[in-house]
Amino acid sequence: MPRVALTVNGKAVTAEVEGRTLLVQLLRENLGLTGTHVGCDTSQCGACTVHVNGRSVKSCTMLAVQAASSAVTTIEGLANGTELHPMQEAFREHHGLQCGFCTPGMVMSAIDLARHNPEADETQVREWLEGNLCRCTGYHNIVKAILAGIKAMLGNAPRGKSAKSRGTSS
Amino acid sequence: MTHQPNPTGIGAALKRKEDPRFLRGKGRYTDDINLPGQSYAYFLRSAYAHARIKKIDTRAAKKARGVVAVYTSADTAKLGGLPCGWLIHSKDGSPMKEGKHPVLAEGKVRHVGDPVAVIIAETLAQARDAAELVEIDFAELPAVVDMAKAQNKGAAAVHDVAPDNVCYDWELGDKAAVDAAFATAAHVTRLELTNNRLAANPIEPRAAIGDYSSATGEHTLYTTSQNPHVIRLLMGAFVLQIPEHKIRVIAPDVGGGFGSKIYHYAEEALVTWAAAQLERPVKWTSDRSEAFLSDAQGRDHKTVVELALDKDGKFLALRESTLANMGAYLSTFASVIPTWLHGTLLAGQYTTPAIYCNVKAIYTSTVAVDAYRGAGRPEATFLLERVIDLAALETGRDPVELRRLNFIQPHQFPYQTPVALVYDSGNYQATMDQALKAADYAGFEKRRQAAKARGKLRGIGVASYIEACGIAPSNVAGALGARAGLYEAATVRVNPTGSVSVMTGSHSHGQGHETTFAQVVSDKLGIAFDQVEIVHGDTAKIPFGMGTYGSRSIAVGGSAIVKAMDKIIAKGKKIAAHMLEAAEGDMTFENGAFKVAGTDRQKSFGEVAFSAYVPHKYPLDTVEPGLEETAFYDPKNFTFPAGTYICEVEIDPDTGAVEIVAFHAADDFGNIINPMIVEGQVHGGLAQGIGQALFEHCVYDDAGQLVSGSFMDYCMPRADNLPSFNVATSVTVCTHNPLGVKGCGEAGAIGSPPAVINAIVNALKDYGVTHIEMPATPQKIWRAIRSAKKK
Numbered sequence: 001m002p003r004v005a006l007t008v009n010g011k012a013v014t015a016e017v018e019g020r021t022l023l024v025q026l027l028r029e030n031l032g033l034t035g036t037h038v039g040c041d042t043s044q045c046g047a048c049t050v051h052v053n054g055r056s057v058k059s060c061t062m063l064a065v066q067a068a069s070s071a072v073t074t075i076e077g078l079a080n081g082t083e084l085h086p087m088q089e090a091f092r093e094h095h096g097l098q099c100g101f102c103t104p105g106m107v108m109s110a111i112d113l114a115r116h117n118p119e120a121d122e123t124q125v126r127e128w129l130e131g132n133l134c135r136c137t138g139y140h141n142i143v144k145a146i147l148a149g150i151k152a153m154l155g156n157a158p159r160g161k162s163a164k165s166r167g168t169s170s
Numbered sequence: 171m172t173h174q175p176n177p178t179g180i181g182a183a184l185k186r187k188e189d190p191r192f193l194r195g196k197g198r199y200t201d202d203i204n205l206p207g208q209s210y211a212y213f214l215r216s217a218y219a220h221a222r223i224k225k226i227d228t229r230a231a232k233k234a235r236g237v238v239a240v241y242t243s244a245d246t247a248k249l250g251g252l253p254c255g256w257l258i259h260s261k262d263g264s265p266m267k268e269g270k271h272p273v274l275a276e277g278k279v280r281h282v283g284d285p286v287a288v289i290i291a292e293t294l295a296q297a298r299d300a301a302e303l304v305e306i307d308f309a310e311l312p313a314v315v316d317m318a319k320a321q322n323k324g325a326a327a328v329h330d331v332a333p334d335n336v337c338y339d340w341e342l343g344d345k346a347a348v349d350a351a352f353a354t355a356a357h358v359t360r361l362e363l364t365n366n367r368l369a370a371n372p373i374e375p376r377a378a379i380g381d382y383s384s385a386t387g388e389h390t391l392y393t394t395s396q397n398p399h400v401i402r403l404l405m406g407a408f409v410l411q412i413p414e415h416k417i418r419v420i421a422p423d424v425g426g427g428f429g430s431k432i433y434h435y436a437e438e439a440l441v442t443w444a445a446a447q448l449e450r451p452v453k454w455t456s457d458r459s460e461a462f463l464s465d466a467q468g469r470d471h472k473t474v475v476e477l478a479l480d481k482d483g484k485f486l487a488l489r490e491s492t493l494a495n496m497g498a499y500l501s502t503f504a505s506v507i508p509t510w511l512h513g514t515l516l517a518g519q520y521t522t523p524a525i526y527c528n529v530k531a532i533y534t535s536t537v538a539v540d541a542y543r544g545a546g547r548p549e550a551t552f553l554l555e556r557v558i559d560l561a562a563l564e565t566g567r568d569p570v571e572l573r574r575l576n577f578i579q580p581h582q583f584p585y586q587t588p589v590a591l592v593y594d595s596g597n598y599q600a601t602m603d604q605a606l607k608a609a610d611y612a613g614f615e616k617r618r619q620a621a622k623a624r625g626k627l628r629g630i631g632v633a634s635y636i637e638a639c640g641i642a643p644s645n646v647a648g649a650l651g652a653r654a655g656l657y658e659a660a661t662v663r664v665n666p667t668g669s670v671s672v673m674t675g676s677h678s679h680g681q682g683h684e685t686t687f688a689q690v691v692s693d694k695l696g697i698a699f700d701q702v703e704i705v706h707g708d709t710a711k712i713p714f715g716m717g718t719y720g721s722r723s724i725a726v727g728g729s730a731i732v733k734a735m736d737k738i739i740a741k742g743k744k745i746a747a748h749m750l751e752a753a754e755g756d757m758t759f760e761n762g763a764f765k766v767a768g769t770d771r772q773k774s775f776g777e778v779a780f781s782a783y784v785p786h787k788y789p790l791d792t793v794e795p796g797l798e799e800t801a802f803y804d805p806k807n808f809t810f811p812a813g814t815y816i817c818e819v820e821i822d823p824d825t826g827a828v829e830i831v832a833f834h835a836a837d838d839f840g841n842i843i844n845p846m847i848v849e850g851q852v853h854g855g856l857a858q859g860i861g862q863a864l865f866e867h868c869v870y871d872d873a874g875q876l877v878s879g880s881f882m883d884y885c886m887p888r889a890d891n892l893p894s895f896n897v898a899t900s901v902t903v904c905t906h907n908p909l910g911v912k913g914c915g916e917a918g919a920i921g922s923p924p925a926v927i928n929a930i931v932n933a934l935k936d937y938g939v940t941h942i943e944m945p946a947t948p949q950k951i952w953r954a955i956r957s958a959k960k961k
């Protein structure tokens with residue numbers, strides 16, 4: 001079986017996987033990082049979103065072997081000890097989650113948006129979330145949380161660099 | 171008595187206790203659990219909607235690499251069928267016709283997705299690969315898809331017990347009185363409509379892990395369930411014949427349910443059974459395609475409704491006749507949804523004196539249909555609020571005024587409807603006024619003109635809903651055919667240091683009970699919010715429970731907790747009286763302290779708790795040590811949340827595309843424990859209701875294939891399909907439960923579909939359009955506009 005070596009949440013890991021193993025399976029089954037979820041089999045729901053080299057990727061659409069030598073960040077890698085990432089904090093503050101199942105994907109996707117378009121308005125946030133389904137919240141509070149989370153990320157560092165510095169390593 | 175406001179008590183918009191674990195990816199959902207030595211189950215499902223199984227050959231599969239076992243009905247036929255929990259009687263008095271629902275198909279398959287065999291292997295990939303080697307010889311039979319045709323002579327029968335595919339033919343109401351009222355009516359409005367079939371689609375797919383200990387004979391099932399005790403009861407007593415004390419069911423974090431995770435499913439029973447056969451854990455996780463073919467679906471009614479009005483617009487009578495699709499098998503609560511959870515809601519918020527409802531439940535070669543958020547009540551609300559709007563259109567009345575004219579008035583409560591319910595409280599005018607004001611209803615005409623200038627058709631739609639929830643008084647439910655009680659249980663355990671653990675039979679799968687229930691405890695016992703832990707979802711930890719559905723958690727589950735706390739306080743008074751050398755009758759409890767009335771002598775809650783566990787100076791002759799109480803609460807009545815929703819849309823006449831430009835909800839949920847959580851519940855319900863109105867539809871072709879069986883084909887509402895919502899509440903208190911609460915989980919999904927469709931029809935009024943079926947896709951709207959233009 002092929003052997004892949006990559007960095008996950010800042011730690012070097014290696015694993016033996018079948019060629020058909022998906023990145024999400026590597027994370028959940030080999031590495032026990034069960035915060036990344038699987039909600040569909042057609043790459044529609046976004047529950048599996050992680051960062052690969054700093055960009056959001058649906059980890060159900062990528063083979064584990066394709067992630068070789070990459071830096072992967074999952075929901076487990078965001079908080080700084082007991083301190084939540086500002087985007088996580090914003091979801092809590094604005095009740096942007098109910099059952100929590102879509103949440104890791106939403107948060108990972110939102111952080112990428114902050115990096116990508118720190119000026120995003122409500123319409124742009126809604127459009128960005130096209131690839132993330134939530135069945136619980138009606139998106140209302142997720143959108144509020146993301147707008148606030150982007151602000152908070154910008155507030156933590158000089159404008160322009162902020163999103164990147166509070167995003168995940170790339 | 172002075173009651174100091176408690177910042178973590180009832181009414182505070184506290185942040186949720188459960189959020190940090192979910193936000194850190196530390197939730198523990200069923201598929202996150204892996205047991206040592208576990209094997210993986212893959213279900214081989216029928217690709218045919220209706221076929222006889224002539225032969226199954228599993229020999230090659232059994233020999234495949236990694237395969238542990240392959241089971242078919244030859245192995246499982248001795249197991250019981252999956253039971254239905256509610257017996258409905260037809261109008262001729264005969265009981266509903268129940269065909270067996272086997273865990274693996276016996277002799278024939280009845281819908282695409284019906285499980286035929288289960289392959290268990292060391293890895294999921296091996297199980298999947300081996301499934302390809304199972305050879306099944308099917309003889310295809312004609313599929314039964316259309317509910318009207320299903321009853322025709324010569325149509326294939328899904329179950330031999332129901333040769334005409336009619337499961338029951340049920341009625342409610344005074345037919346003679348209704349017919350008489352129609353005979354004298356000044357105006358009759360008639361409408362045929364469809365309530366489209368939906369998939370619940372919680373984002374977490376179902377999963378189940380069976381485990382067995384030969385040392386203790388104990389079976390453990392981890393499952394994505396809204397009601398673990400119900401699963402234990404149904405699976406143990408009916409399917410596997412295992413005594414309940416040998417079964418533990420754990421429903422850990424569950425990623426949404428919306429009804430679809432109430433029911434006892436074949437996969438749960440099979441992994442539990444197989445784990446015992448193999449003496450090793452067996453894990454199954456559904457993928458999304460499988461969910462579309464195996465999770466119970468919702469709605470699917472075909473209805474004719476008629477409303478009789480007098481010359482002033484007063485409603486005289488309502489008559490409804492519905493075909494309700496049961497799918498191929500009777501799911502756990504399927505039979506009660508179109509009957510007692512539907513017909514009884516037909517009075518709505520109105521004084522209609524005579525109502526008659528006839529519902530025929532039909533078996534078809536499709537996935538089973540059962541409760542989905544709202545369950546029966548959205549169907550009732552949709553037909554009622556649509557026919558009222560059409561009546562307003564036909565008689566030239568404002569739809570708001572027509573509703574107002576017929577509202578039950580505040581002084582009329584308690585109000586006995588002609589369809590078996592007694593509404594305890596409400597103020598329908600108040601919620602309607604709140605919604606009208608928020609929506610600036612009076613200013614709509616200006617907005618319509620402005621939209622017209624931009625080439626857009628703007629419409630406004632109003633819908634006033636009522637729901638019966640807080641399910642249910644057991645004696646009433648029993649008289650109506652329930653095969654179970656519908657109370658709730660709770661244990662309140664005060665620990666020696668004064669912290670409190672609450673074991674509740676309600677189950678949280680997004681509702682935030684760990685927060686709201688802790689607020690109730692903090693409020694009543696006057697202790698800190700972070701000193702309260704809510705435990706749920708494990709039959710080994712919880713005394714008993716009927717679970718979470720029908721917006722019942724706070725009204726029934728919360729009331730059970732209050733009852734248990736009352737017992738704690740009563741016992742605490744005895745202990746405190748002894749400690750303070752006072753008479754028990756002089757003791758009061760407020761703000762977390764036991765006091766001798768009229769003095770400043772008191773003992774804190776923590777001191778009393780400590781004394782209960784370290785009973786040195788303690789009335790041991792009359793009071794037992796310890797401070798833990800269990801209560802069962804059986805509701806005295808249903809609760810009746812109600813409100814008015816107003817939707818405003820703009821339609822592009824060239825494409826038929828609809829944009830919801832504003833949505834206003836005004837609800838009366840009785841007292842509110844946590845307004846932030848309540849708003850979130852309304853938002854989620856609205857999205858699902860708007861999804862039904864505009865996007866979602868389980869479409870079956872004539873051969874019984876589900877053609878919208880993936881997220882590529884089934885249109886889930888996305889963030890950019892929806893607006894931000896404007897949500898408000900007002901309060902009339904529920905008169906019969908200790909918290910005065912009514913429940914809020916389903917309202918959004920009940921009131922929103924008719925509000926959306928009323929708005930669309932209103933936008934299209936210049937084209938003479940009187941109805942649009944759900945989902946109101948751009949294509950349907952474009953066609954309606956085009957055919958009007960042709961005329």
Ligand code: FES
Nearest residue numbers: 039043045046060
């Ligand atoms: S699981 Fe990856 S998009 Fe749904």
Ligand code: FES
Nearest residue numbers: 098102134135136
């Ligand atoms: S919070 Fe449940 S799916 Fe989004």
